[in-house]
Amino acid sequence: LLVLLLLVLLPLVLLLLVLLLLVLLLLVLLLLILLLLVLLLLLLLFLVLLLLLLLLLVLLLLEFLFLVFLFLVLLLLVLVLFMLMWFLVPIVAPVSVAVPGAVGAPAAIVFPVAVIAHVAVVAPGAVIAPGVMLHLVLLLLLGLLLLLVLKLLLVLSLLLVLLLLLVLLLLLVLKLLLVLSLLLGLLLLLVLLLLLVLLLLLVLSFLLVLLLLLVLLLLLVLSLLLVLCCSWCCCCSWY
Secondary structure, three states: OOHHHHHHHHHHHHOOOOOOOOHHHHHHHHHHHHHHHHHHOOOOOOOHHHHHHHHHHHHHHHHHHHHHHHHHHHHHHHHHHHEEEEEEHHHHHHOOOOOOOOOOOOOOOOOOHHOOOOOOOOOOOOOOOOOHHHHHHHHHHHHHHHHHHHHHHHHHHHHHHHHHHHHHHHHHHHHOOOOOOHHHHHHHHHHHHHHHHHHHHHHHHHHHHHHHHHHHHHHHHHHHHHHHHHHHHHHHHHH
């Protein structure tokens, strides 16, 4: 009977230890779930930031393309100005030829080309100097080129930031996968612990039934002994 009591108490102690371990695992599981929620919030924030940076990159690329278009337009304007200065201006611009015996220059003619370039031919085959408008356009073209370089550097820096953000996002996804694997491992461990608890309860119930059977058997033996004693006493008294 004492051995049976020990056999009953030992599974009870094991059951209490398993239940304590189960509670601890549940606490760890709750902490991991909270960590998973925090990581999901961080992932959401990273995705929002990534979308904002992509939108900014698209806007910068559109602005860069617009500046390239403007640069090409100004470059075409420079080419047109050079063509006007080197081909059209000598034909229609007022000239003064300083050649001995030459006829005086005609009266000044006002036309749009005269605003673009100033021409003074002092001898046949003289070189035509560029105009003020062309200088302004060239300065504007140079400033636009510098602005394009700065925009390109800004786009490259933004691309580097996006790459770093993608690397951080991948690390965050790996952390999420690690946390999910830990959660799955804990869930499997909890299932195993629940099965162990059920097995311990089954063993305890079996031991309790066995203990009850032994008690009943002892009571039966005692009752038989009592009956035998009574019958023996009756027989002795009869004799």
